[in-house]
Every structure is written in structure tokens, then in C-alpha cells.
Amino acid sequence: MEQTMEKMSSSSRLSEAQSDQLTKISEGDKMKSSSGGSNEVTKEVDCQMTLSRKSSRNQVLVSPGRSGNSGRNIHIKKGKSAQMKFEFDDVGSGPGATLSRASSASLGFSFSLAGFTMPPDEIADFSPFSDDDDDIPEDVEAGTRSKFQMEPTLQIYLKFTEVTYKIITKGVASTGEKGILKGINGAVNPGEVLALMGPSGSGKTTLLSLLGGRLTDHMISGSIAYNDQPYSKSLKSRIGFVTQDDVLFPHLTVKETITYAALLKLPKTLSKQAKEKQAEDVIRELGLERCQDTMIGNSFVRGVSGGERKRVSIGNEIIINPSLLFLDEPTSGLDSTTALRIIHLLQDIAEAQKTVITTIHQPSSRLFHKFDKLILLSKGSLLYSGKASEAMEYFSSIGCSPLISMNPAEFLLDLANGNINDVSVPSELEDIVHLGKSGTHTMNTKPSPTAVHEYLVEACATNVAEETKRKLAIRTSWDRETESSDIRYAKREWGASWTEQFTILFCRGIKERRHDYFSWLRIIQIIATSVILGLLWWRSDVHNTKDLKNQAGLLFFIAVFWAFFPVFTAIFTFPQERAMLKKERGADMYKLSAYFVARTMSDIPLDLLLPLIFLLIVYFMAGLRLTAQAFFLTMVIIFLCILAAQGLGLAIGAAVMDLNRATTLASVIVMAFMLAGGFFVKDVPIFISWLSYLSFNYHTYRLVLKVQYGHITSVVDGIELDGGLKEVGALAAMAIGYRILAYMSLRRVA
Numbered sequence: 035m036e037q038t039m040e041k042m043s044s045s046s047r048l049s050e051a052q053s054d055q056l057t058k059i060s061e062g063d064k065m066k067s068s069s070g071g072s073n074e075v076t077k078e079v080d081c082q083m084t085l086s087r088k089s090s091r092n093q094v095l096v097s098p099g100r101s102g103n104s105g106r107n108i109h110i111k112k113g114k115s116a117q118m119k120f121e122f123d124d125v126g127s128g129p130g131a132t133l134s135r136a137s138s139a140s141l142g143f144s145f146s147l148a149g150f151t152m153p154p155d156e157i158a159d160f161s162p163f164s165d166d167d168d169d170i171p172e173d174v175e176a177g178t179r180s181k182f183q184m185e186p187t188l189q190i191y192l193k194f195t196e197v198t199y200k201i202i203t204k205g206v207a208s209t210g211e212k213g214i215l216k217g218i219n220g221a222v223n224p225g226e227v228l229a230l231m232g233p234s235g236s237g238k239t240t241l242l243s244l245l246g247g248r249l250t251d252h253m254i255s256g257s258i259a260y261n262d263q264p265y266s267k268s269l270k271s272r273i274g275f276v277t278q279d280d281v282l283f284p285h286l287t288v289k290e291t292i293t294y295a296a297l298l299k300l301p302k303t304l305s306k307q308a309k310e311k312q313a314e315d316v317i318r319e320l321g322l323e324r325c326q327d328t329m330i331g332n333s334f335v336r337g338v339s340g341g342e343r344k345r346v347s348i349g350n351e352i353i354i355n356p357s358l359l360f361l362d363e364p365t366s367g368l369d370s371t372t373a374l375r376i377i378h379l380l381q382d383i384a385e386a387q388k389t390v391i392t393t394i395h396q397p398s399s400r401l402f403h404k405f406d407k408l409i410l411l412s413k414g415s416l417l418y419s420g421k422a423s424e425a426m427e428y429f430s431s432i433g434c435s436p437l438i439s440m441n442p443a444e445f446l447l448d449l450a451n452g453n454i455n456d457v458s459v460p461s462e463l464e465d466i467v468h469l470g471k472s473g474t475h476t477m478n479t480k481p482s483p484t485a486v487h488e489y490l491v492e493a494c495a496t497n498v499a500e501e502t503k504r505k506l507a508i509r510t511s512w513d514r515e516t517e518s519s520d521i522r523y524a525k526r527e528w529g530a531s532w533t534e535q536f537t538i539l540f541c542r543g544i545k546e547r548r549h550d551y552f553s554w555l556r557i558i559q560i561i562a563t564s565v566i567l568g569l570l571w572w573r574s575d576v577h578n579t580k581d582l583k584n585q586a587g588l589l590f591f592i593a594v595f596w597a598f599f600p601v602f603t604a605i606f607t608f609p610q611e612r613a614m615l616k617k618e619r620g621a622d623m624y625k626l627s628a629y630f631v632a633r634t635m636s637d638i639p640l641d642l643l644l645p646l647i648f649l650l651i652v653y654f655m656a657g658l659r660l661t662a663q664a665f666f667l668t669m670v671i672i673f674l675c676i677l678a679a680q681g682l683g684l685a686i687g688a689a690v691m692d693l694n695r696a697t698t699l700a701s702v703i704v705m706a707f708m709l710a711g712g713f714f715v716k717d718v719p720i721f722i723s724w725l726s727y728l729s730f731n732y733h734t735y736r737l738v739l740k741v742q743y744g745h746i747t748s749v750v751d752g753i754e755l756d757g758g759l760k761e762v763g764a765l766a767a768m769a770i771g772y773r774i775l776a777y778m779s780l781r782r783v784a
């Protein structure tokens with residue numbers, strides 16, 4: 035046994051005292067132990083013990099009569115089949131102190147004891163506070179919840195010091211700077227869940243985005259280190275980031291969503307079948323089997339529930355088995371049962387030695403106790419950074435304690451908001467109230483929220499921040515252990531080749547917009563328009579010039595209609611998918627070129643189907659030139675016009691990325707092109723004549739005139755019907771040129 039302990043102790047770089055603790059606790063037990071997954075020793079009792087790099091806890095979390103090792107803290111958690119997790123900590127350190135890993139690394143054990151019944155979870159609760167959430171699901175409460183399984187990956191230790199972030203504010207009269215984050219310090223180890231808490235607007239999302247590498251601009255200062263190295267692009271594929279708003283395609287089913295993510299994100303070395311199998315595993319692990327064939331939905335389309343949608347978002351990120359998982363308010367808007375399930379899921383993920391960081395608004399006390407580390411923010415300043423279990427002790431050490439039984443999270447948020455109605459305040463703060471800043475006595479009996487905020491920020495700076503910074507500066511055993519894993523120079527790897535990316539994105543695009551293709555509304559719109567045109571120009575004759583001019587009006591309308599329609603449809607393409615594009619490109623899921631080509635091509639089937647229906651009706655009703663060649667040439671010209679107009683719409687959308695501004699700009703351009711199209715104005719002044727050459731209506735109109743009347747006359751309404759190659763070339767150049775512009779514009783944003 036002692037040999038076993040020595041082996042474990044040295045392999046996990048634990049101090050002798052800690053290995054001594056371990057020996058005492060596990061004496062007489064039959065034990066199967068593993069250290070970092072390598073050393074395995076089997077003893078008498080069938081226990082499974084894993085060493086985890088849990089930080090120490092000062093809070094006494096011992097179930098009475100359960101352990102009997104005085105002077106040590108033991109935290110017992112339940113798992114599958116009465117699985118227990120023990121954490122042994124030193125008791126001596128002061129409140130709020132964050133111990134360095136080298137000196138105070140604690141041991142986390144989990145082992146199963148056959149036939150052992152565990153006490154309920156309340157052993158982990160803080161005694162002065164009530165639990166406000168009793169509707170815990172049976173499977174969770176009874177310890178029958180199946181554990182989420184994840185493969186081991188590179189472990190990432192994240193530490194950040196003096197993180198400061200400012201933004202430039204532009205007022206009506208002046209421009210200024212606003213501090214969003216002011217010197218934030220903290221650290222989180224693999225195997226831990228760090229919660230970022232604070233009132234709305236305190237800077238949680240900003241800090242999360244900074245740590246997740248989502249905000250990179252020159253207004254950031256301080257240091258953020260991943261295994262002691264700065265952020266690099268190669269980290270993208272190791273980071274999962276679940277945004278506050280679920281960014282998902284509404285018309286894809288749960289299964290399709292996760293499967294496409296698996297196909298794009300998982301390494302090339304895995305076969306398509308293996309990737310699909312992994313997607314199925316994630317669906318099962320997240321308990322989404324029941325709704326796997328349901329559409330995600332949105333406010334217009336009924337889909338899965340909020341909790342299921344959140345789990346799909348998490349599944350989308352964990353499919354790549356990330357080393358670092360960031361979540362922005364994963365429980366907001368969910369009932370307490372669903373919220374608890376999600377936090378349990380995060381715990382399971384962390385237990386696979388992942389580093390998990392989540393923002394959370396107002397957790398119940400049960401949720402609060404699930405977090406290993408806590409950062410409390412208020413107006414961008416740090417109020418607490420350290421172990422979640424020590425937060426209450428820390429605040430009581432600086433004189434702030436709850437006067438009534440309350441959820442610790444509620445108490446901390448009250449403090450962060452400066453609300454001290456049910457909170458005892460320290461004498462220094464009372465003195466400030468009674469004397470006022472000027473030293474004169476005031477009648478006010480309560481410190482103002484600003485005074486509370488200043489007091490807490492100062493207390494944190496003196497008691498916690500300095501201590502945390504000092505410890506962060508120390509090279510820990512963890513740093514030494516991970517320094518060989520140089521994440522900076524790891525090769526950026528795509529999950530699929532360019533062609534595979536294109537195929538997957540093309541199929542996904544078709545599936546997402548399949549309802550559009552068979553939108554009866556659009557088909558009816560086209561049929562109705564073409565029937566009206568056919569009736570208005572019913573069997574129009576072209577035997578004299580007047581009739582010819584009359585029918586030319588129809589041809590011009592066709593040229594305008596099939597330019598307007600595609601421009602205003604294409605404008606939506608990129609602005610609508612901006613959030614998805616940013617998210618997926620942020621995770622290096624595919625090359626922008628593959629997305630661009632797939633996205634623009636997946637609209638083409640519909641773009642060809644509708645004009646075909648249109649022309650079949652109008653052509654024969656209006657009595658246009660009745661030869662197969664004329665019909666097909668007219669069709670090809672319309673397709674070319676559509677491709678050019680679509681290119682313009684894509685370019686405007688990608689350049690502006692704002693629908694209101696894009697539609698305004700497009701309407702001006704399209705109107706100018708229409709007016710310069712050669713039908714309304716015959717003699718365009720020379721200084722503006724270039725506009726005609728930019729107008730796709732102008733080229734389309736000339737081409738259809740040539741196809742319809744080229745055999746009758748060489749001039750129609752003052753327009754010479756010459757070769758036509760110039761016009762074809764111009765439309766083709768526009769179709770390609772506008773797309774290149776769109777691609778370049780898109781590069782700036784994704």
C-alpha cells in the first residue's frame with residue numbers, strides 16, 4: 035500500500051504530507067488506483083481511484099461520521115453506481131487564499147464501493163444557506179445519471195493576470211474611452227469548472243470572449259496564458275465556445291446539426307462512418323435521442339425546447355473533444371432541473387480533464403456548489419477570484435456576511451450590485467457612511483452602492499488580487515509538466531479536405547433551404563406574375579414597328595424582373611449567416627472559399643427552376659419567337675442576367691453586412707441600372723453613359739432583342755442589334771467580378 039502511495043505521490047508530484055493523507059484514508063481498502071491514467075495497482079477492495087488536479091478547499095465538507103480524519107476536508111460526491119469522489123484539503127490556509135498548486139495540490143479520488151449507499155448531496159452545501167431548488171431530477175439525485183464520456187486530450191491550464199479591456203465610445207459631441215474590464219486575475223486547471231459571476235453588464239461575456247480568443251484588439255492589456263503560452267490560431271481547434279444565443283440552423287434537425295459539425299470538425303483521419311458514429315454518441319450522451327429528428331426551430335418554426343437547443347449547442351462544441359470549453363450563460367432561461375443537468379454535464383466534461391469556463395447569472399445554491407473556481411465581477415472590476423467554496427469565508431473575513439439564510443450566489447450578486455439590505459457591513463464601511471467623504475457626519479444610515487463597490491474592489495485588490503498575482507507568477511509544477519506541449523506551433527489541421535468541405539456545406543445548404551425550394555408561395559408568385567404578363571401581352575404580333583416596340587417593352591420588363599428578384603434575394607445570404615459564419619470560422623471548421631462556393635452554388639437550383647417556370651408561361655402566352663433556338667437562348671440570357679444580379683446582391687450583402695443598409699444601397703443601384711438600361715432614356719449624356727455599361731439590364735435587354743428580332747431588323751427602337759458577344763462577355767465578367775468582390779468583403783469579417 036505504501037509503495038502504491040509512493041508511486042502515486044511521485045507521479046502526480048504531490049507532497050509527502052498529502053500522500054500520507056491518502057495512505058491514512060485508504061488504509062484497509064481494496065483499491066485499484068491510477069495516477070494520470072498510467073499507474074494501475076489493484077488492492078483488496080474493488081475501488082477505483084483517480085488522481086485529479088483539484089485545488090484545495092478550505093470549506094469543511096465532511097459528512098458527519100463518514101471519514102473521521104480530523105483536520106482534513108473531504109468532499110464526497112455521488113456518481114454512477116454509488117461512485118464517490120473524495121477531495122482532501124489542508125485546513126489551515128486563510129479565507130479566500132488561493133493556494134499554489136505545487137504547495138497545496140489536493141487529491142481527488144473517485145471510487146466505487148459495491149453495495150454502498152451514499153448520503154444525499156446536501157453534505158456539500160454550506161450550512162447557513164437554504165437550498166432554493168428541491169426539484170432535482172431523480173436520476174441526478176439518485177446518482178443513476180449516466181456519466182458523459184470523453185476521450186483524453188491535451189490538458190490546458192489557463193491563467194490570466196491584470197486583464198484590462200477598454201473600448202472607444204463615440205458620443206454625439208466627443209469620443210472617449212470606457213474601461214470594460216479592470217485588471218482581472220485568475221487561473222483554472224484542467225478538471226475544474228470556473229464560474230464567472232456578476233450583475234448584468236459587469237463584463238462576464240467580455241472576459242469570456244477574451245479568454246476564448248474571440249476578442250483580439252489593441253485595447254486589451256494584461257496577460258492570458260494557455261499552458262504558459264499566448265493565444266495562437268492553432269488553439270482554435272482545441273477550444274469549444276458556446277455563445278449566449280444559440281447559433282444554429284433552424285431548419286436542420288438535431289441529428290443533422292451534430293452530424294454536420296462532426297463531419298466538418300473531426301480529424302481527417304476518421305472515416306465518414308466513424309464521424310457519424312461519434313455524432314450519434316454525443317446525441318446519446320446528451321440525452322437528445324428522443325428529439326434527434328426534430329427541427330431546431332426558431333421564433334417562426336416550432337422546434338426543440340430551449341434546454342434541448344442549449345444541449346445541441348453544447349454538443350456542437352464538444353463533438354471535437356475540446357481541451358477548453360467556454361460557455362456563455364448556458365443555463366439562462368432554463369428551469370432549475372434542466373440547468374442542473376447542464377451543470378452536471380459540465381462537471382462530467384471537466385472530470386475528463388477538460389478546462390471549463392462558464393458565465394452564469396443567478397445560479398441556485400445547488401448549482402453554485404458545483405463550481406470549483408469563481409470569479410465575481412462588478413462594473414468590470416474584480417471582487418473575488420479563487421475557489422468557489424472559499425468565497426463565503428472570504429467575504430465574511432472582510433466583514434460582509436448574510437444576516438438571513440440565503441443562497442450564496444444571491445448573496446454574492448447582492449454584494450456585487452452594492453445591495454446590502456440583508457448583509458452585515460464592516461465598521462470601515464459604516465464609518466464612511468457616518469462621516470461622509472468630507473469628514474462631516476451624514477444622516478444616511480446605509481452605505482451607497484458606490485461606497486460598497488469601492489470597498490469590495492479595494493478589499494479584493496489587497497486580500498485576493500495581490501495574492502493571486504503572486505501565485506500566478508510562480509512557475510507551478512503544472513507549468514513545467516505542460517511546457518513540452520508547445521501549442522503555439524501545433525499545425526493547423528482541417529477536419530476535411532476542400533472538396534469534402536464543399537460537399538458537406540453544399541448538402542447542408544440545400545437541406546437548410548429545402549423549405550425555400552418547395553415554397554409554394556414563391557412558386558405561386560412567379561406563376562401569377564407570368565400569367566399576368568402573358569395576358570397583357572397576349573399573342574402580341576411583331577409584323578409592324580409599333581407592335582415590335584410594344585413587345586420590346588415585355589422583353590425589357592423580363593430583363594428588369596430577373597435582375598431585381600435575384601439582387602434582393604442574394605443580399606440576405608451573408609448578413610443572415612453572419613453569426614454562424616463567425617462562429618464556425620472562429621472554430622476553424624472550414625475554409626472560407628469552400629463555404630463561399632458552396633453557399634453561392636446551393637442557391638442555384640432554385641434560381642434556375644423559377645425562371646424556367648416563368649419563361650414557359652410567358653413565352654408562349656405572349657407569342658415570342660417560336661423556335662427552339664430562340665427559346666433556349668432567351669433562357670440562357672436570363673440565367674446569365676440572374677448570375678450577374680446575384681453577384682451584385684452577394685457583394686452588397688457581404689460588404690455592408692447589415693440588411694437595412696444593404697437593401698437601401700441595392701435599391702438605389704438597381705434603380706440606376708434600370709434607368710440606364712436603354713428602354714427609358716435613348717440618348718444618355720456622354721458623362722454618365724458609362725452607367726449603361728455597368729447595367730446588367732442594358733446588356734440583357736440588347737441580347738434578348740437580338741435573339742427575338744435579329745432575323746427581322748438590325749435596329750429596334752434606336753438600339754443596334756449587333757454581334758452580342760460583348761454583352762455576353764460583360765454579363766459573365768459581372769457574374770464573376772461581383773463574386774470576387776463579395777468574397778474579398780467576406781474575408782474582412784470572417
Ligand SMILES: Nc1ncnc2c1ncn2[C@@H]1O[C@H](COP(=O)(O)OP(=O)(O)OP(=O)(O)O)[C@@H](O)[C@H]1O
Nearest residue numbers: 201214232233234235236237238239240241393395
Ligand atoms: N463593443 C461595445 N461597445 C459598447 N459597450 C460595450 C461593448 N462591449 C461591451 N460593452 C459594455 O461593456 C459592459 C460589459 O458587457 P458584457 O456583455 O461583458 O456584460 P455581461 O456581464 O456579460 O452582461 P450580461 O450578463 O447582461 O450578458 C456592458 O456595460 C456593455 O454595455
